[in-house]
Amino acid sequence: MNAKWLNGAVAGVVVGLALLIATGALRAQGTSARSSCCVASIDVVKVFNEFQRQKDLQEDLRQTQQALQAENDARRQRIDSLQATLAALDPTDPTAKGRWGELLRMQIDYKNWADFSQAEVEREVGVWTARMYQEILAATQEVAEAQALQIVVYRDEFEPVANVQQVREQIRARRVVYASPTTDLTQTVLDRLNSAYRGQPRTRMLGTTLQNPAGAAGNPPAGGGRNP
Numbered sequence: 001m002n003a004k005w006l007n008g009a010v011a012g013v014v015v016g017l018a019l020l021i022a023t024g025a026l027r028a029q030g031t032s033a034r035s036s037c038c039v040a041s042i043d044v045v046k047v048f049n050e051f052q053r054q055k056d057l058q059e060d061l062r063q064t065q066q067a068l069q070a071e072n073d074a075r076r077q078r079i080d081s082l083q084a085t086l087a088a089l090d091p092t093d094p095t096a097k098g099r100w101g102e103l104l105r106m107q108i109d110y111k112n113w114a115d116f117s118q119a120e121v122e123r124e125v126g127v128w129t130a131r132m133y134q135e136i137l138a139a140t141q142e143v144a145e146a147q148a149l150q151i152v153v154y155r156d157e158f159e160p161v162a163n164v165q166q167v168r169e170q171i172r173a174r175r176v177v178y179a180s181p182t183t184d185l186t187q188t189v190l191d192r193l194n195s196a197y198r199g200q201p202r203t204r205m206l207g208t209t210l211q212n213p214a215g216a217a218g219n220p221p222a223g224g225g226r227n228p
Contacts, residue, residue, distance in 0.1 A: 040144065041155035041179035043186045047136055052194050053205075057128055060206040061121070067207070068117050075110045082106065124206050139192045143185055155179050155186075 048054055082103050089096055144152050155176045161167060 038148075038150040040147070040149050040152050040183040040185045041176060042140060042152055042184070042189055043155050043157075044133075044136065045156065046186055047190050047193070048132065050190055050194075051132060051136070051197070053128075053132055053135070053197050056202070057125070057132075057205050060204055061125060064121060064207040068121070072114065075106075075113070079103065079106050079110060121206065128205050135193060136189065139189045139196075140185065143188050143192060152185060153179070155184070 082099070086096070086099055086103060089099070140152055144150075153176050156174060158170060158174060161170075
């Protein structure tokens with residue numbers, strides 16, 4: 001007897017038995033088990049984009065960048081004004097050396113402020129983004145446990161593009177080829193997140209350490225909610 005054929009036949013029997021056992025187990029669990037599924041999916045990107053905390057974070061970021069731009073313009077104006085004054089100053093003026101030193105200190109202070117401000121905004125946005133993802137994970141777990149789900153997978157939409165390399169990268173990155181709409185937890189998780197968030201007082205998430213550089217290493221406040 002052909003050994004390859006025999007191995008294939010044995011594998012087929014094993015798979016067949018496994019399917020029979022699984023089918024019998026589902027039937028034994030009754031109607032409630034048949035009407036639910038142990039695996040569901042969630043569109044994490046959609047949850048992020050429509051989570052009210054994320055929208056408030058974007059508004060905080062816009063306001064923070066606006067304030068930083070105003071401060072940047074004011075600092076640059078002072079530096080440019082002093083630079084123009086010194087350019088017209090008589091080199092023999094006894095105050096020239098001290099005023100050039102003042103300009104140098106202003107330029108160094110400006111650079112340090114600009115570097116710190118940019119790094120701090122990026123850090124704060126990163127901290128709050130990580131916190132939002134943790135909130136999404138917690139809400140997903142609560143929904144999954146309430147529906148007796150064992151696994152929730154990340155679902156994303158395939159977006160064809162002209163670049164062949166990008167298409168291949170998308171194909172390699174995707175792990176869920178198909179998920180039934182009936183197993184989609186996206187809206188349920190999103191509603192839970194927004195309901196909890198909107199029940200909190202609205203507090204700023206960004207800019208607190210920029211106003212007080214001494215607290216730059218601190219953690220964000222425990223709130224960060226908003227009024228309903």
